[in-house]
Amino acid sequence: MSEKIIILDFGSQVTQLIARRVRELNIYCEIHPFNKIPTIDESVKGIILSGSPCSVRDEDSPRVDVSLFRGKLPVLGICYGAQLLAFLGGGEVYNSGHREYGRAALKTVAPSPLLEGVSENNQVWMSHGDTIMSIPDDFEVIGSTDDVKYAAFHIKGEQTFGIQFHPEVTHSLEGKTMLKNFVIGVCNCSQDWTADSFVDSTVAALKAQLGDDKVVLGLSGGVDSSVAAVLIHKAIGKNLYCIFVDNGLLRKNEFEDVLESYKNLGLNVKGVNSKDIFYKALEGLTDPEAKRKAIGKAFIDVFDQESHLIEDVKWLGQGTIYPDIIESVSVSGGPSQTIKSHHNVGGLPDYMKLQVVEPLKTLFKDEVRLVGKTLEIPQFILGRHPFPGPGLGIRILGDITAEKVQILQEVDHIFINGLKNRGLYDGVWQAGAMLLPIQSVGVMGDERTYERVVALRAVSSVDGMTADWCHLPYDFLADISNEIINKVKGVNRVVYDISSKPPATIEWE
Ligand SMILES: Nc1ncnc2c1ncn2[C@@H]1O[C@H](COP(=O)(O)OP(=O)(O)OP(=O)(O)O)[C@@H](O)[C@H]1O
Ligand SMILES: O=c1[nH]c(=O)c2[nH+]cn([C@@H]3O[C@H](COP(=O)(O)O)[C@@H](O)[C@H]3O)c2[nH]1
Numbered sequence: 264m265s266e267k268i269i270i271l272d273f274g275s276q277v278t279q280l281i282a283r284r285v286r287e288l289n290i291y292c293e294i295h296p297f298n299k300i301p302t303i304d305e306s307v308k309g310i311i312l313s314g315s316p317c318s319v320r321d322e323d324s325p326r327v328d329v330s331l332f333r334g335k336l337p338v339l340g341i342c343y344g345a346q347l348l349a350f351l352g353g354g355e356v357y358n359s360g361h362r363e364y365g366r367a368a369l370k371t372v373a374p375s376p377l378l379e380g381v382s383e384n385n386q387v388w389m390s391h392g393d394t395i396m397s398i399p400d401d402f403e404v405i406g407s408t409d410d411v412k413y414a415a416f417h418i419k420g421e422q423t424f425g426i427q428f429h430p431e432v433t434h435s436l437e438g439k440t441m442l443k444n445f446v447i448g449v450c451n452c453s454q455d456w457t458a459d460s461f462v463d464s465t466v467a468a469l470k471a472q473l474g475d476d477k478v479v480l481g482l483s484g485g486v487d488s489s490v491a492a493v494l495i496h497k498a499i500g501k502n503l504y505c506i507f508v509d510n511g512l513l514r515k516n517e518f519e520d521v522l523e524s525y526k527n528l529g530l531n532v533k534g535v536n537s538k539d540i541f542y543k544a545l546e547g548l549t550d551p552e553a554k555r556k557a558i559g560k561a562f563i564d565v566f567d568q569e570s571h572l573i574e575d576v577k578w579l580g581q582g583t584i585y586p587d588i589i590e591s592v593s594v595s596g597g598p599s600q601t602i603k604s605h606h607n608v609g610g611l612p613d614y615m616k617l618q619v620v621e622p623l624k625t626l627f628k629d630e631v632r633l634v635g636k637t638l639e640i641p642q643f644i645l646g647r648h649p650f651p652g653p654g655l656g657i658r659i660l661g662d663i664t665a666e667k668v669q670i671l672q673e674v675d676h677i678f679i680n681g682l683k684n685r686g687l688y689d690g691v692w693q694a695g696a697m698l699l700p701i702q703s704v705g706v707m708g709d710e711r712t713y714e715r716v717v718a719l720r721a722v723s724s725v726d727g728m729t730a731d732w733c734h735l736p737y738d739f740l741a742d743i744s745n746e747i748i749n750k751v752k753g754v755n756r757v758v759y760d761i762s763s764k765p766p767a768t769i770e771w772e
């Protein structure tokens with residue numbers, strides 16, 4: 264059984280960062296909501312309690328029964344997690360009257376394995392409104408700042424620690440060392456979780472799970488489904504059936520190009536031309552959510568039809584990754600607002616009777632790329648910008664017609680190729696073009712034109728949750744705009760989207 268660290272999430276915005284930092288040390292960890300503590304067996308080497316927007320002073324704040332693990336295995340409480348340890352242990356936590364937000368200098372006041380090798384006086388990042396005012400007798404303070412006496416503590420006779428600051432953010436300059444001290448020095452984790460070991464153990468597990476069963480998998484040409492397909496293929500070979508659907512909303516030449524590139528990977532891929540099904544389902548629809556739902560349903564129909572052609576298929580393979588799962592579990596348990604219905608082949612209707620296999624569901628996107636590299640998947644697939652499943656269907660505002668798709672494909676092609684030719688593609692997280700439902704007046708030669716407007720969008724981001732618009736060079740934008748207006752019939756105006764997310768989103772629909 265491979266070892267792991269469990270992170271209990273109390274709703275902090277940066278819980279995922281704790282997981283990133285631990286995994287960067289080649290140690291596997293999992294995030295679980297505070298109220299869904301998994302079984303703590305020998306594989307669990309330590310527990311980290313995250314921060315939270317809540318206050319331990321509130322009766323309905325998220326609590327856990329710390330006796331489940333305190334004294335039994337190493338525990339590190341971060342911010343709210345530390346306040347909770349102090350509070351439940353009999354200490355006092357008050358609202359300090361002002362939010363302490365920003366840099367602070369942490370001074371070591373007692374030697375501790377947690378602060379091993381950390382400078383006597385080091386910069387940490389604070390983000391809290393509550394303060395621990397007194398600690399129980401069996402607690403010992405190990406670090407203080409000018410404003411916070413109990414900035415780091417240790418519980419005597421246990422391997423339990425609490426810290427008021429956030430070691431997971433880069434502004435805590437020696438935060439990494441402290442986390443390393445905890446997971447390696449205190450928890451004794453061996454650092455053997457690597458892309459190579461992931462491939463080996465996952466392929467072995469898939470072999471055991473799938474045996475001689477057949478799997479059908481939707482391939483999109485994107486990173487996640489491609490890496491999932493190659494992994495499953497390594498385990499079961501010809502029993503993997505990949506389906507790549509041409510929904511009529513792909514990029515220019517994408518169907519042919521992607522099919523061609525998969526040939527070199529040895530995958531058994533069937534290209535299915537379902538354009539008409541999608542166009543028909545979209546006929547007359549203008550509302551973004553209605554369009555998304557129609558596209559999602561058409562995907563399921565095509566999948567259902569295709570899986571019936573494969574005799575005795577039992578499994579559906581999916582490229583679900585860790586953020587897809589974490590983001591769908593809300594900590595408060597309260598309903599969060601649906602901003603956009605993401606098309607997802609995951610929501611399968613019962614009548615399909617397929618079990619789901621998701622070999623990447625514990626990985627972050629950059630880890631998926633590393634695994635892909637280990638599997639020798641070519642860089643042009645691994646380095647691809649994300650492209651939404653509903654494709655150009657959510658980049659053509661208003662109703663969809665084959666003619667509009669063709670116009671947008673040309674525009675998108677010029678923009679994306681331009682980025683590649685100028686060496687800008689890899690520095691941009693995602694780029695694309697939108698076809699707007701308006702026309703504007705122009706003049707070409709001596710003639711008046713009354714044609715369409717397109718908007719170009721290029722963003723930088725880490726995970727798509729937030730994004731900034733890219734400051735692309737003006738002369739590049741000028742060249743692209745000229746090329747689009749000169750070459751694409753029906754377009755006489757190009758604008759550049761300078762909105763960030765939030766408050767805008769990346770896609771326009
Ligand atoms: N044209 C398509 N044909 C078949 N399956 C598709 C198609 N488009 C999307 N899918 C399915 O929907 C899933 C979700 O798409 P999504 O875009 O989130 O992931 P991806 O394409 O694998 O990776 P990336 O996020 O890098 O684009 C894919 O993993 C794939 O299984
Ligand atoms: O597979 C997908 N199915 C969808 O329905 C979908 N909608 C948005 N996206 C992608 O998600 C990221 C964030 O997009 P938004 O800021 O527009 O919500 C961006 O990368 C978007 O391209 C989708 N991907």
Ligand SMILES: NC(=O)CC[C@H](N)C(=O)O
Pocket residue numbers: 275313314315316317318341342343344390391392393394
């Ligand atoms: N970042 C945190 O965990 C903050 C904890 C608590 N909500 C406070 O303001 O003190």
Ligand SMILES: [Mg+2]
Pocket residue numbers: 483485486649650651652
């Ligand atoms: Mg995709």
